Amino acid sequence: MNIRGIKAIYNFEMSRTFRTITQSIASPVLSTILYFIVFGSAIGSRINDIDGLNYSSFLVPGLVMLTILNQSISNSSFGIYFPKFSGTIYEILSAPISPFEITCGYVLAAASKSVLVGIIILATSSFFIELSIIHPFWMIFLLILISLTFSLFGFIIGIWADDFQKIQLIPSFIITPLTFLGGSFYSINMLPEFWQKVSYFNPIVYLVSAFRWSFYGNSDVNIKISIFAIFFFLGLCLVLISMIFRSGYKIKT
Amino acid sequence: MNAIEIKNLNKSYQNGLKALENINLSVKKGEIFALLGPNGAGKSTLINIICGITKKSSGQIRVFGRDNEADYKKTRSMIGLVPQEIATDSFERVINTLRFSRGLFNKPSSDRYLDSVLNSLELSHKKSNQIRTLSGGMKRRVMIAKALSHEPNILFLDEPTAGVDVALRKTLWSYLNNLKKQGVTIFLTTHYIEEAENIADRIGVINNGKIIIIEYKKKLLKKFGEKKLIFTINRKNKSINTINSIIKKYELKQKGNKITFNYTQNSKKDPASDLLSELNKRSIRFQDLEIKKNNLEEIFINLVQK
Incomplete structure (x- = not known):
């Protein structure tokens, strides 16, 4: 196992994060603060409690989820796409490092950044609400698991993309709409029955629901089903990545 | 290995x-x-x-x-x-x-x-x-x-x-x-x-x-190093016919007084020496003598164009 190679990719990616700290960390924190001001304080004060929680508190898990999904995907897709774009991928491909090790380096770095941003958002939100986390272990576990899963998904997008527009395509037109419609800002139970049923086809519902459960013990979906859904998606991404590396798809000619 | x-x-x-x-x-x-x-x-x-x-x-x-x-x-x-x-x-x-x-x-x-x-x-x-x-x-x-x-x-x-x-x-x-x-x-x-x-x-x-x-x-x-022997003949040479017969025999290229001989040297044959001996034998004098070696560039072009 080329641990030094994994570490080299990981450190390289992390140093890029700290070199572009405004874009990597400050920007999502600012967005969260704005969400809290607009939805939490301004509009949220006029919204009734949801599942026994005031709207600001209800908002926190959804907001964290919205950010880490986007961060995970953009971090890892950009991480692998940029060497392809700049030509520096030659070094990765000619190094004694296996596809699994390459994936580990990029995905672990992207997931670390997402977890870091998630924790910073939680810390920021504690300035606006009194934060309570009933299942802290599960919260951290889910934060890491979801970050890893979506970093893997982002890695696939980064390999598939052959221009910058394609990198933005799936996050903008699929992930963000699904997250907004996946119960980040409302409970699925608030929807008419038909739309509740439709919502269960949205995979993001399971993530948000599980994450909210770790905070408040309430969830729209059974926690076991949610965790199964996350692992299913993780497994799907792993299978896709192994197929990509085996065939050399969009990497080797 | x-x-x-x-x-x-x-x-x-x-x-x-x-x-x-x-x-x-x-x-x-x-x-x-x-x-x-x-x-x-x-x-x-x-x-x-x-x-x-x-x-x-x-x-x-x-x-x-x-x-x-x-x-x-x-x-x-x-x-x-x-x-x-x-x-x-x-x-x-x-x-x-x-x-x-x-x-x-x-x-x-x-x-x-x-x-x-x-x-x-x-x-x-x-x-x-x-x-x-x-x-x-x-x-x-x-x-x-x-x-x-x-x-x-x-x-x-x-x-x-x-x-x-x-x-x-x-x-x-x-x-x-x-x-x-x-x-x-x-x-x-x-x-x-x-x-x-x-x-x-x-x-x-x-x-x-x-x-x-x-x-x-x-x-x-x-192997591919063709050489060029370039000599300038003396205008005072008596017999132009003799020179022409040598040009024909050795397939020389003439441009004014300048005559070029393209040849390949190997261990068995030394055509340049043969030519020079013949010129000497026939009392043909020359003013200047130069030997040019083909460089790799010419060899490369010849190989790729084949």
Whole structure:
């Protein structure tokens, strides 16, 4: 196992994060603060409690989820796409490092950044609400698991993309709409029955629901089903990545 | 054991283009091997297949006796690659990009070694600079430093001096010769015949994906080294008929008083001596005599045009 190679990719990616700290960390924190001001304080004060929680508190898990999904995907897709774009991928491909090790380096770095941003958002939100986390272990576990899963998904997008527009395509037109419609800002139970049923086809519902459960013990979906859904998606991404590396798809000619 | 052994290597693309056809090639340990060929001949494809960047269609490649696919971790750890295009992370610092390369190739960190590489490439004073602030020539040297960062046994250089000024080119040649003395095997592709002529031990010529010839540089120059004997005849020569008969006999080219004799010298035949003896025998005097040797460039053009 080329641990030094994994570490080299990981450190390289992390140093890029700290070199572009405004874009990597400050920007999502600012967005969260704005969400809290607009939805939490301004509009949220006029919204009734949801599942026994005031709207600001209800908002926190959804907001964290919205950010880490986007961060995970953009971090890892950009991480692998940029060497392809700049030509520096030659070094990765000619190094004694296996596809699994390459994936580990990029995905672990992207997931670390997402977890870091998630924790910073939680810390920021504690300035606006009194934060309570009933299942802290599960919260951290889910934060890491979801970050890893979506970093893997982002890695696939980064390999598939052959221009910058394609990198933005799936996050903008699929992930963000699904997250907004996946119960980040409302409970699925608030929807008419038909739309509740439709919502269960949205995979993001399971993530948000599980994450909210770790905070408040309430969830729209059974926690076991949610965790199964996350692992299913993780497994799907792993299978896709192994197929990509085996065939050399969009990497080797 | 050869450093590189290639047998029956083929590469075809889905659009039907045959980039490499039945390549058989071996590179000896510790030599400088230069692969010459026009644009699109397949030089970079061959390097990229050996290094693992491009997939082969068929054939076998062994690096120090190990298969480059089955045993890719071992073979790649012995190889350093300097690609044709300058591809660097512009915002990264020079020393950090070298640390990254060394780590990627599974070598324990050693700033002392990296400093020595930077020093030998005259980059020490730029080690903390961002790569984007360096000149083109310096970036090229950073690429070489990256390839050397993991102490490879074989160094591949794909047109290393393309776009590099003459002074730097000569510095790089001397550096490559030093590496050779340290036991590093060097495989380079080049457009500059002068480069191969100056530093290579053996030369391969590739065209349209096929190897045309592989030979020791000296042998190649000797084998294909046509010489020119140019002499200017004295106007006072009596018999123009005698001169014309010699021109006909030896197929000489005449331009005014200047006569050129193209010939190939080998151990059995020395046509120049025969001609000079005949001129002497027939009392034909000449004012000036010059012998020109064909250089590699002319040999290369002749081979590729065949």
